[in-house]
Amino acid sequence: MSFEFPVRVYYEDTDAGGVVYHSNYLNFFERARTEFLRDLGFEQDTLLAQGIAFVVRRCEIDYLMAAKFNDALTVTVGIKQLKNTSIEFEQKIVSSSGNLHSVATVIVVCVDMKKMKPTRIPANIIEELKSDS
């Protein structure tokens, strides 16, 4: 049902508390969304060249268990709601040993980067997202 992407924790991701720094989970979530779109056939550099970007509008993120240096994590991507100009994702980070580290709801908006305004998600992307979910 949901897309999965592996992420390894490197020194760069950790902090002096010995665990993954909290904002870096958002990076991991975005990497997975990028790979999810790539897997559907959409490259975001192509979209950006067309003046379109998926911009994060809202995040709700729960940190349930600290991920540590060198952990092998899996980041999931599921679609909760699909609208004309936005996508609501449900995402999780789990470890190879089955621990649930974090869950997040992330709303991204399709933005016309010149006008810096929301715009319709391209029809071919909508189509793929619908057939995928």
Place this chain on the structure above:
Amino acid sequence: MSFEFPVRVYYEDTDAGGVVYHSNYLNFFERARTEFLRDLGFEQDTLLAQGIAFVVRRCEIDYLMAAKFNDALTVTVGIKQLKNTSIEFEQKIVSSSGNLHSVATVIVVCVDMKKMKPTRIPANIIEELKSDS
């Protein structure tokens, strides 16, 4: 009523979309919380040496208007709720020209780093937080 801390946007904070990368807002929010605690007389390296850290448990963040390279921002810190082991902060990022870029609710838990379990916020910190709010 609320603490304020200035943050300048450098190249490191931006992304290829020309705006501040979404996860970096969480860094700005934490810098301000750190300075807020310092302003009350509490240094987090001292706390960490005592095995105590404030760990983010949950974030809700709304991105209202993209901040850009070189922007001079102000990050605010207010306390919404104070419990025995956790603090719920309300934070905002505004620009020098008065734009509201982001609002966030951040719950941090006082954690015993050896046990990796929640622990009571030290009494002197609780006292200062209460007299401050």
Place this chain on the structure above:
Amino acid sequence: MSFEFPVRVYYEDTDAGGVVYHSNYLNFFERARTEFLRDLGFEQDTLLAQGIAFVVRRCEIDYLMAAKFNDALTVTVGIKQLKNTSIEFEQKIVSSSGNLHSVATVIVVCVDMKKMKPTRIPANIIEELKSDS
């Protein structure tokens, strides 16, 4: 003789080794170069809007002593050599207690971002840099 800029070490800058992650020193060095240029009257967002950016071409960096979480650092900026299209900076990171944490030589090139080719540093910047050094 040289410009100085204060940098505070936050959790975001550290890693699981308990010290500042090595690549983040480059961020600190760039923040100081940005403030150095601002101090001379040049804003890099204005330059970028004109299609000009200062791009790092080469770094040599020595890590002499680890900086730690919460350290109050000073980053210095000095000019070693000024050419038509590039600037060679000498920079240091010292702590408030006088420890020398890092020294670096950083060569930045003035780049025409449309052509992605080196271009002459604007005459007014050259002038200010010369009168400053």
Place this chain on the structure above:
Amino acid sequence: MSFEFPVRVYYEDTDAGGVVYHSNYLNFFERARTEFLRDLGFEQDTLLAQGIAFVVRRCEIDYLMAAKFNDALTVTVGIKQLKNTSIEFEQKIVSSSGNLHSVATVIVVCVDMKKMKPTRIPANIIEELKSDS
């Protein structure tokens, strides 16, 4: 002769200039060194638990061609010199289309994290590194 590790460029790695932010190349180089050691059978979290870390002592890095958002890069790891307490690596970043983006020489020192002093590289690691090069 040399180890290779793939790195994808995400939004988090780029800056408002539209290219990979210069300090992030150091992150890419370290990810590859970490995977190189893992490939030889050494996990750095295990080493860190033993109080040992490989700490960067010096970097020389040339930025030859800007890497861009979404680029598929390959990071190489070669050993230039092996000493009792340090390793000098030669590393490159090349794109899938064969462009050479960056070359670096990175000296890492084996550090006793309690004493924060250089210590001998464990014999089994030395052995593997010698047989590998």
